[in-house]
Every structure is written in C-alpha cells, then in structure tokens.
Amino acid sequence: MFRVFANSDGHKTLSDDHQRAALQGDSPGSKTHVRHVRLAILGSGFSGLGMAIRLKQHGHEDFVVIERAADIGGTWRDNTYPGCACDIPSHLYSFSFALNPHWSRTYSPQREIRDYLRRCARRFGILPHIQWNCELLDASWKEVDQCWHITTTQGELTADILILGNGPLSEPSLPPIPGIERFEGVMFHSARWHHDYDLTGKRVAVIGTGASAIQFIPHIQPRVAHLSLFQRT
Template structure:
C-alpha cells in the first residue's frame, strides 16, 4: 500500500482489475484530474489475481482480451493463461505510472453521497477521503458463490472455491471432487485428473463445449504482432468474427443450428460411451448458458479414474460427499467451481446515494442503469462492468473501454465552468431498462434455463448486453448530458482544491 490517503481527489476508483486499471490509465494520461485507485487485494489484476487454480486461462483470444490503447501484449499463444494476463496488468500499472496512485490492501467499507458538499465520502480500512467522482470497478467476479452444504463442518478434508485456491490441499494421488461443470471446471478438471488418484465431477447441468483450438505463435508471428498496427488489425478481425456469433444468441437459423451441431459433434467425436454421452448432453438450448471451450474436458471424462456424477452435490456426511441422486463418494478434497455472486454484487450494499438509499435497495428487483454505466439517485457515480455491460460471445475489454470513454465524456462535462454534479434522470433509467427487456425477450438467455446471466429473483437479464459489442458502443460510447440533472455549485458549497 502507498502512503496515507489524500483528503480529497477528483476521482476515486474502486478496484484495480481490467476496468479500474484501464480507467486509471486513461485518467492519468489526461493529466487534468487527481485520482486514487483503492484495491482490497495485494496486487492489481482482480479476477486474474484471485484465480490461480491449475489450468486457469481466458476463453477469448489474447489480442482481443487486452487494452487497445496500450502497446500489444507479446502473447505466446492464441489464448493467454491466467499468469500471463496478470503479468500484463502488472506491467501496465508500472509502465503507465499508476502505482503512485494505487492503494493496495485497502477495502472500501462504505461510499456515501454528501448532498451538502456535492461529493462522495469514501470510507475504507485506510481512512476516509472525499471524491467528486466515484468510479465503481469491482467487477462481476469479485465474490465467490459458496453454497451452504449441510454437514460440511463434519468433512475432515478440505473444501474451497476455485477463486480461493488452497495449494496445500491433498491433490496428488488423492480422492478429489469438483462441484460444477462451468467455465472454471472445464479448465480445472483435466489438470486435476492428471494428478488425482480418483476424481468425481458433480454436474447439476451439462455444458455445451466447443473445440478450443489454441495454438502457440511462432517467433515470426510474435515479432509481427509486436507492431501495433498489425496487432490492431488482428484485434479488429477477431472482434468482428466473434460479434457475428450474436445471431446464435438471438436463436436465428442457421447460426444457432450450426453452433449446436458443432458442440454436439464435438461431444460425439470425443465420447463413445452412450451412457456417459447422454449424461454429458445438455437439456437446454445452446447459448442459454455460457458456451465453453475445451479440447481436453470430454476425453478426461472418459478416463477410468474419473467419475461423472450427473447431479448436484447435496450435502456432506463425514468424509462422504452425497449427491442429489443419493450416491455418495469418499473424498479427501472438494473444489467448488460454483461461480460468483455476479447478479447481486455485495459491494452494492456499501454504496449510499441520495436520500440514504443503498444501491442494493435500488437494485432489489435486479440491477438497472442508464447506458449500463450511470444509476439514478447516485450523482457523479459510474459503474464499470456492471448492469448489462458484459457480453456472452465477445470480449469484455471492448465493453469496458466503451464505458471508460463514456465516463471520460462525463468528466469533461464536469470540468471547470460546468456543473459539479450530474445525476441521470429516473425516467431515462426506466426507459433504458425497458429497452434492455425488449432487446432480451427474443434471446436464448430467456429461453428457460437457469444461468448466472439472469437476476435470481426477477429473472431479468441483468448481466449481459442483448446485442453485439459494436451496438453497445454505438448506443453507449459517447456521453450525452441530455438525460442528466445538472447541479451547479451554490454559494454555500466550499469546493476543495485537489
């Protein structure tokens, strides 16, 4: 952690993952606003700092899953592993001069709008500061979802989440269970199978898996892609190709038939046993849940020491893990690949807006926003990678950069001579929410499966943008003050000097 927090800054950024660090870099390059980055972890990186499980990697090509405004990363393969991505973000923080503004191991405990001072009071484990603008960049994968299993206290072995990897847990030659078959599990399972004596995979719902097709770049290719113009050209092509996949998520033919055939063909080619193949066949429309990439998951499931339990883990009975089917397994270690509290972010309980309303209360029926970035009742606050700002088919970094452009436009409007507070109108937020619901209605995400894309109570699509990445930029990439209430400084407000 750096020294003491300043008393006042123009911009307080909470979180130092891709979103928070990107916001910090773009703000630093402007040179016109003072800012801090408050990060609860011991380094930058967010998801890529926390997730250290064996096999962790990105399922978006590295040249798309990186900043467009930085020199291209010298990636050694089409898809980057977690360590390479974390290193990329560490180098970005250093190269861009962010570290003097970065406060590590600082947990923000509450942020409160002060109407008499027209700024945010940001309380943390390192003290309190005031900020004219609050940028919430805590991400969607900050808090692991850890089910409360009956009897877990009686289990003598170790139980932990993939985002809280326990390097001391028995794995080699041990009896290991993995709960879940989502994105983390399909990466983890092949790695654990190489080490475990026995491996049991608890699958509540079978995933659709398509070939990953990763490959190493040759040295000549790496040299070519170190030139930014060449990397940008590849980035544009990869992004454009991925964006075409939104037709699948709309359920359009033949696009959805082709991707379904590809996934089921992959399963049939790699799993010959009809019973196992049946248990690995999804019972919902493709794309309703996240489509996974792996060349190793299905072959691993056919291994003699690997057991697929086609039901959820229900409870523990001493050293036995009991499935919903009633079957039980003697295990030494259980790894929870159970995802994250994405649709109901815990940090929303720590944000207090106009009239004392907590953001979690404002979002009691599911996350809502305007332009996927601003929230009515929370002046001068912008949320990155929040409501309807993710994609199910393309790079999250493109979306984050679009939002950063929007926030910088708002900061321009808040510059000297302009208003000192901007609050999006409730009517604009309501209209945008209706637009999201209308766009979502015909997508596969609302076709009936249960996924983390949906709010668990309202069943609204609150995580994903129901469109292409390019349509998000066209809709939300430029700040327009038209739908905002603007507040100028009255005589009684004594504005601090940053």
C-alpha cells in the same frame, strides 16, 4: 523516517502508516485531515486500471485507485488454479491502447495476463495513484455535501465521483448446500486455490462445470484417485 517497502513484484509501496496518511492527505502523527479527490476508483483489475489509464490520457491527475490487495490484477491476480488461462484470444482480451504482439499463446495463461496488467500500470504511470492494502468498508452519497464519503481500512476520503471496478467475481461464493458445514475434509473455491494441499491419490468432488472447472479438471484428473463431477443441469 519515511519507509518504503517493495512487494513480491518489486513495486515500491509505502508502509501502512504512510499509506493511511497519503489517503487522508496528511503526515503520520498529525491531525487527521480527510482528503478530497475528484475521482475514486475501486479495484485495479482490467476495469479499474483501464479507467485510471484513460483518465491520465485525458489529463486528469486528481484520482485515487483503492486496492485491497498488495498487487494489481483483480481476478487475474486472485485466480491461480491449475490451468488458469484466458478463454478469449489474448489479442482481443487486452486494451486497445496497449496492444501486445508478444502473447505466448492464443489463450494466454493467468501469470502472463497478470504481468501484462503490471506493465500497463507502470507504462502509463498509474502506480503512484494506487492505495495498496486498502479495502473499502463503506461508501455513501451525501446530498448536502454533493460528494461521496468513503471509509476504508486506511482511513477516510471524499470524492466527487466513485467508479466501481471491483467486478462480480471479486468475492468467491461457496454454495449453501445443506450439511456442508459438517464436511470434514479439505474444501476450497477454485478462485482461492489451496496450493499447499496435494490432491495426489485423493477422492475429489468438483461442483460446477463453468469456465474455471473446465480448465483445472484436466490438470488434476490424472493425479487424483477418484474424481466426481457435479452439475445442476
């Protein structure tokens, strides 16, 4: 039976078996055949999605978008901390070929930007090209074959061109502070906000005063018992 599921946004996605088969260019249960594509794109954030759309606009259909999550958006999918929003005017922080005159604010919130990316993916027909829940494990250039050999959690494929759109913010990093492993309280990175943990009445320490911190600090400060803010400069 050909099973199709819908994720939380209503996007239709294949079962893991059929996604793996689609990536390998075969059907579940049959002999494995490694699929070859002209282009493989890593990530479906602004960079990966923008590249995929431009390929479609120029008549290229032989490409796949490798996405480790079950939804589009990249950093605008993963960052959900309180107050998360664009720090560039939204009319500038958007695709030039998909201008949006309906932004609710000059600096739009995270959910609105994520939804904008979802609409762009649907509008330009990118969804059928995306392999969801498909994480890159290895990619190496084979000189003899003159192509990329790509290994993912859904199987293997080869590509003439590999385009990296995962970005430098795709993996949050906790600082290697001496003794941090002995901390017995709750600890998390703002890019993986722990929404189930109530900060009300807690003593909270925030390390860093970057773009994320200056957005979520005003939202949590009125609720916490004490807030300590650390910066290295």
